[in-house]
Amino acid sequence: MLMKLISGDTPRSPILSVILAAILLSLAFAPFLFPGTRPLDTAAHICIFIILVASYDLMLGYGGIVSFAHTMFFGIGAYGVALSLEHMGRSFGAVAFGTVAGMILAAALAFVIAMFSLRVRAIFFAMITLAVASAVAVLVSQFSTLTGGEDGMTLKIPRELTPAFKFHDEKILGVRMNGKLLNYYMVFFSTLILFLVMLRMVNSPFGSVLKAIRENAFRAEAVGYRVVVYRTAVTVISAMIAALAGAIYALWLRYVGPATTLSFDIMLDILLMVVIGGMGTMYGAVIGATVFVLAQTYLQDLMGTASDATSALPLIPDLLNPDRWLLWLGVLFILSIYFFPTGVVGRLRGAK
Amino acid sequence: MPDVTLETRDLTVRFGGHVAVDHVSCRFHAGELTAIVGPNGAGKTTYFNLISGQIPVSEGTVLLNGNDLTRATVPARTLAGIGRAFQLTNLFPDLTVLENLRLVVQAHRGPKFSLFSRAAAHEELTEAAQVILQRVRLDTMADQVVTALSHGDQRKLEVAMLIALDPQIYMFDEPTAGMSADEAPVVLDLIAEIKADTSRTVLLVEHKMDVIRTLADRIIVLHNGALVADGPPAEVMGSDIVREAYLGKEIADV
Ligand SMILES: Nc1ncnc2c1ncn2[C@@H]1O[C@H](COP(=O)(O)OP(=O)(O)OP(=O)(O)O)[C@@H](O)[C@H]1O
Ligand SMILES: [Mg+2]
Numbered sequence: 001m002l003m004k005l006i007s008g009d010t011p012r013s014p015i016l017s018v019i020l021a022a023i024l025l026s027l028a029f030a031p032f033l034f035p036g037t038r039p040l041d042t043a044a045h046i047c048i049f050i051i052l053v054a055s056y057d058l059m060l061g062y063g064g065i066v067s068f069a070h071t072m073f074f075g076i077g078a079y080g081v082a083l084s085l086e087h088m089g090r091s092f093g094a095v096a097f098g099t100v101a102g103m104i105l106a107a108a109l110a111f112v113i114a115m116f117s118l119r120v121r122a123i124f125f126a127m128i129t130l131a132v133a134s135a136v137a138v139l140v141s142q143f144s145t146l147t148g149g150e151d152g153m154t155l156k157i158p159r160e161l162t163p164a165f166k167f168h169d170e171k172i173l174g175v176r177m178n179g180k181l182l183n184y185y186m187v188f189f190s191t192l193i194l195f196l197v198m199l200r201m202v203n204s205p206f207g208s209v210l211k212a213i214r215e216n217a218f219r220a221e222a223v224g225y226r227v228v229v230y231r232t233a234v235t236v237i238s239a240m241i242a243a244l245a246g247a248i249y250a251l252w253l254r255y256v257g258p259a260t261t262l263s264f265d266i267m268l269d270i271l272l273m274v275v276i277g278g279m280g281t282m283y284g285a286v287i288g289a290t291v292f293v294l295a296q297t298y299l300q301d302l303m304g305t306a307s308d309a310t311s312a313l314p315l316i317p318d319l320l321n322p323d324r325w326l327l328w329l330g331v332l333f334i335l336s337i338y339f340f341p342t343g344v345v346g347r348l349r350g351a352k
Numbered sequence: 353m354p355d356v357t358l359e360t361r362d363l364t365v366r367f368g369g370h371v372a373v374d375h376v377s378c379r380f381h382a383g384e385l386t387a388i389v390g391p392n393g394a395g396k397t398t399y400f401n402l403i404s405g406q407i408p409v410s411e412g413t414v415l416l417n418g419n420d421l422t423r424a425t426v427p428a429r430t431l432a433g434i435g436r437a438f439q440l441t442n443l444f445p446d447l448t449v450l451e452n453l454r455l456v457v458q459a460h461r462g463p464k465f466s467l468f469s470r471a472a473a474h475e476e477l478t479e480a481a482q483v484i485l486q487r488v489r490l491d492t493m494a495d496q497v498v499t500a501l502s503h504g505d506q507r508k509l510e511v512a513m514l515i516a517l518d519p520q521i522y523m524f525d526e527p528t529a530g531m532s533a534d535e536a537p538v539v540l541d542l543i544a545e546i547k548a549d550t551s552r553t554v555l556l557v558e559h560k561m562d563v564i565r566t567l568a569d570r571i572i573v574l575h576n577g578a579l580v581a582d583g584p585p586a587e588v589m590g591s592d593i594v595r596e597a598y599l600g601k602e603i604a605d606v
Contacts, residue, residue, distance in 0.1 A: 007470050197468075205458055205466045205474060212455045215444040222404065222442075223517065224430040224459035233465075 005196055007203035011283055013348040020283060023290050027188055031181055032173050038297075044184055046293045047191040048249045053273045054198050054285035055241035061280030062202055063234040064214040065122060069129035070270055072136050073110065073239040075261035077102040077246025079140070082153045082256040090156045099247040103240045110239035114232040137262045152257020155250060161186070162254075183252060190248050194241060199282050201237070210234055214280070269296075276336050278343020287344045295332060300325045355382050357553045358434070358521050362412035363402055372398045374577035375412065380521070383550035385543070387564045387585070388557045390574035396557045397439055399574065400523050403555075404436040405429045416521070431460060435519025439526050439557070441506045443498045449509055450494040453481035456516035481516065488512040489538055504535040511539050515546070522546055523555045528563070543567060561589075 003010075011017045023046075026033060030043035052074060059065045080102025081095055088094035113132060117125040140147045147153065159165050165179035175181065201207055209230055212220045217227050250256045260266075269292060277288025300322045307320035318324075340347040358380040365373045373395045380386055388396050401407040403414055405426040413422045421429050430436075444452050454471075457480045458464065472478075485491040488508045493501060501509065511527050524543065528536040544567060547554050558564055564571065564585065571588040573581040581588050588594055 004470075008472055200470070201467050203471055204469055205463045205471050207467075208451070208455060208458065208471045209464065211447065211451075212444050215446055216442065218406075219438075219442050219444065220455075221426040222406070222430060222436055222438075223456050223513070224427045225464075226425070226427045237467075 007196075007200045009199055009203050009282070011345075011349075013345075016283065016287075016345060016348040020286060023286055027191075030188075031175050031184055035174060040180075040184060042293060042297045044187045044252050045297075046290050047187050048245055048252065049270075049273060049289035049293055050286050051191050051194050051245040051248070052242060053270055053277065053289050054195055054282055055238045055245065056270050057274050057277075057279060057282060057285050058198055058202065058241075059234055059238040060274060061282075061284075062207065062210040062214060063231055063238075064217075065118070065231055065235060066126040067129045067235070067238075068126060068264075068267055069110075069113070069133040070238075070242050071262055071264070071267045072129075072133040073106040073242035074246040074249070074266070075136070075140070075256075075258075076106045076109070077243030077248075078250035078256040078261045079147060079153075079246075080105065080243065081247040081250045082155050083146070085155050085157065086153065090158055092158050092160075095158065095247075095251065099244065102247055103243045106239040106243035107236045110236045111232060114235040115228075118231045118235070119228045133262075133264075133267075137258060137264075140262060141258055148257070150258060152255060152260070155254045155256065157183075157251050157254055161251060187248055187252055190244075194244070195282075195286070198241070202282055206230075206233075211280075272333055274343075276333065276340070276343060278340075278345030278347075281343065281345040281349075284343045284345040291344070295329060299329060303328065356380070357382050357417060358403070358555075359415040360399075360403065360412065361415070363399070363409060363414065364411035365398060365402055365407060366410045372577050373402060373574075376574070376577075376579045377412075378572060378579060378582065380553045380555065382553055383547075384569045385547045385554040385556060385567055387568035387571045388555060388574060389559070389564065389571060394574040395577040396574055397525055398577075400436060400525055400555070400557070403429075403521075404434050404523065430517070430519070433520035434523070435514050435517040435521060436523045437510050437514040437525060437527060439529070441503075441510050443506065443509060443513070445498045448495050448497055449485065449490055449501070450478065450481055452498060452509060453484055453512060453516050454478060456513050457481055460517060484512050484516045487515065487542065504531045507531055508535065508539060511542060515542065520551070521553045521555065525557045526559065527556075528558075528560070540567065 011020055027043055027047060031040055034040070034043070052070070056070050059067055077099065081098035084094045084098030084101065088097060113128055114125070117128040141149050159179065161179045161183040163178045163180040166177060168177035171177070209220070209225055213225065213227050213230055221227050246261055249261070253260060273288035273292045274284065276291060277284025277286065303320050303325055304322045307317045307322065310316045310320060342350065356379045361377050362375045363373055364371065364375050376399060388399070390396055398407065402409050405424060409422060413420055415421065416432055416434060421432060424432070444455065454477045457477050463469065463474065482491065482494065485494055488511060490505060490508055490512060493505060498506065498509065507527065507530065514522060527539050527543070531539065540563060543554065543556065546552055547567065556567065568585050570583065571585050572579055573588060573594050581591055581594050
C-alpha cells in the first residue's frame with residue numbers, strides 16, 4: 001500500500017527515511033505541535049515550496065531543462081485566483097474558476113515557449129524564459145488598475161477559510177477549530193497529493209523516457225522518442241503545477257503581489273532549494289524546501305540571540321547582527337553545495 | 353530477386369567543401385546482409401547517419417519500402433523500421449542494463465505517454481527486455497549500471513538495443529570493434545540469426561575480412577565517399593579497384 005503510494009520509489013537511505021517521516025509528521029500536525037501564527041505560516045510556506053520545487057525538479061532534474069519562468073507560472077496561478085475573487089465575488093466557484101483559468105493560461109504559455117525554443121537548443125529555452133518572465137513581471141506592475149501594481153492585491157477569500165469562521169466552539173488540544181485551520185489543511189493535503197502524483201509521474205513510463213532524454217537525448221531520438229514532444233510535455237505539466245501552487249499560496253496569504261510570486265528572488269530560492277535537496281530525486285524538494293524556509297525564517301532570530309549572547313566580545317556580535325543574515329545564508333549554501341554536490345538526498349543515498 | 357527494402361539515390365553530404373558521401377546510389381534487399389567496407393574516413397558512418405537521419409542530406413533521397421524518408425526526423429525513421437547501432441557506444445549511462453533495454457522495447461510497443469501507471473508494473477516490457485538480455489548473454493548484468501560494465505559488455509548492450517528495437521533494417525557499425533576474441537562470436541552469431549530471417553535487411557560496416565567472408569552476401573566499397581565497388585564477396589575482394597583502395601593493405605597485413 002505504502003509502496004504503491006510512493007510508486008516503489010523509496011528514499012533508499014535509512015537516515016533520509018527518518019528525516020522525511022519527521023517532516024511529514026511535523027507538517028501534518030503543525031497546528032497542534034507548534035502553536036502560534038508564525039510557525040503555522042512557516043509550515044504552510046514549506047508545503048507550498050515543496051510543490052513549487054518538486055515541479056521545478058520535474059523539469060530540471062528529470063527533463064534536463066533550465067527554466068527561469070517558474071515564478072511566472074506560480075504568479076499566474078496566484079493572480080488568477082486573486083482576479084477571479086475580485087471580479088466574481090467571494091465564493092469557491094470563483095476560486096475554482098481562477099485556479100483552472102490560471103493553470104490553462106500557464107499551460108498555454110509554457111506550450112508556446114517550449115514549442116518555439118526547445119527544438120532549437122536547451123540554452124535558448126533558458127534565455128527565452130528569462131525574457132518572458134521579466135516582461136510579465138513588468139506588465140503586472142504596470143497594469144496597476146487591474147493587478148494593483150507593486151502594491152499587489154488583497155484577497156477576499158471564502159469565509160470558510162478565514163479565522164472568522166468557527167466550525168466547532170471549543171478548542172481541541174488548545175487549537176481553535178476555525179477556517180484558518182481548514183485553510184492550512186487544504187494547503188497540506190494539496191501538497192501531499194501533488195507530491196505523490198509527481199512521484200508517480202517520474203516513476204511512470206513517461207518518467208522513464210524523461211530520464212532517458214536527460215541521460216542521452218541523442219540516443220533517445222535514435223530509439224524512437226520525439227524528444228521535443230516529451231520536453232514540451234514536461235514543461236507544460238510543470239507550469240500547470242506551479243500555477244496550482246500559486247493559487248494555493250494566494251489563498252493562504254490572502255494577498256498576491258509581485259514580491260511574493262513573480263520576483264526573481266523567489267526564482268533563485270527555488271534553484272537553491274533544488275540544488276540543496278538534490279536534483280532529480282523528488283525527495284530533494286522536500287528537504288530543500290524545509291531547510292531553506294526554516295533558515296530563511298529563523299536564522300535572523302537565531303542570530304539575534306547569538307549576537308546578544310556574545311555582546312562582550314569584539315567583532316563577533318557585529319558579524320552575528322541579524323542584518324547580516326543574508327550573508328550567513330550565503331555561507332550556508334556555499335558550504336552545503338561544497339559538501340553535498342549531489343544535494344542532501346544524493347549524499348545520504350551515497351553514504352548508505 | 354528479393355524485394356528492395358532500403359534504397360539511397362544519389363545520396364550526398366558536404367561538410368564545407370569536403371564531400372563526405374558522394375552520390376551514393378544503392379539498393380538493399382530483404383534477407384540480404386550487405387557489408388560496407390572502406391578505409392578510415394571513407395564515409396561509412398556518415399552514410400549511416402544520412403540513412404538514419406542524424407545528419408541532414410545535401411542531395412539525394414532515402415527510400416524505405418518506396419516511401420521517401422529524406423526529410424523525416426530520426427524518431428520517425430526509427431519507428432518506420434530503420435534501426436541503428438552505433439560505432440561509438442551510445443547508451444543511457446546512469447541507468448541499468450535492464451532499464452536501457454526496457455526503454456527501447458517501450459519505444460516501439462508503448463506505453464509512451466502513460467503518466468500515472470507505474471513503469472515497474474509493466475511486466476511485459478521487463479520480460480521482453482530479459483529475453484533479449486539472455487540472447488546477448490548479459491542476463492547476469494541486468495541490474496548493473498551501464499558505466500560499471502566492461503567495454504565488451506557495453507558493445508554487447510549496444511547490439512542488444514538494436515535487437516530490442518527489432519527493426520526491418522538493421523545497421524551495425526563495427527559491432528565487434530574492441531571486443532575480446534571470446535566475446536565477438538556471441539555478437540556475430542546474433543547477426544547471423546538476424547540475417548537468417550528473410551524479412552530483415554542487414555547493413556554491416558566491418559573491417560575484419562574473416563567476419564565479412566562468413567557473413568556477407570554482398571559487399572559494397574566506399575572510397576572518399578563514393579561507391580566504387582558492389583557485388584558478391586568473392587568478386588569484390590578480387591577486384592583491382594578494391595585491392596588498390598583498401599583491401600590490398602589489409603590482405604598484406606594478414
Ligand atoms: N559532422 C561532421 N562534420 C564534418 N566532417 C565530418 C562530420 N562527420 C564526418 N565527417 C568527415 O567525413 C569523413 C567521413 O567520416 P566517417 O566517420 O563517415 O568515416 P568512416 O568511414 O566511418 O571511418 P571509420 O572507419 O574511421 O569509422 C571524415 O573525413 C570525417 O572527418
Ligand atoms: Mg565509422
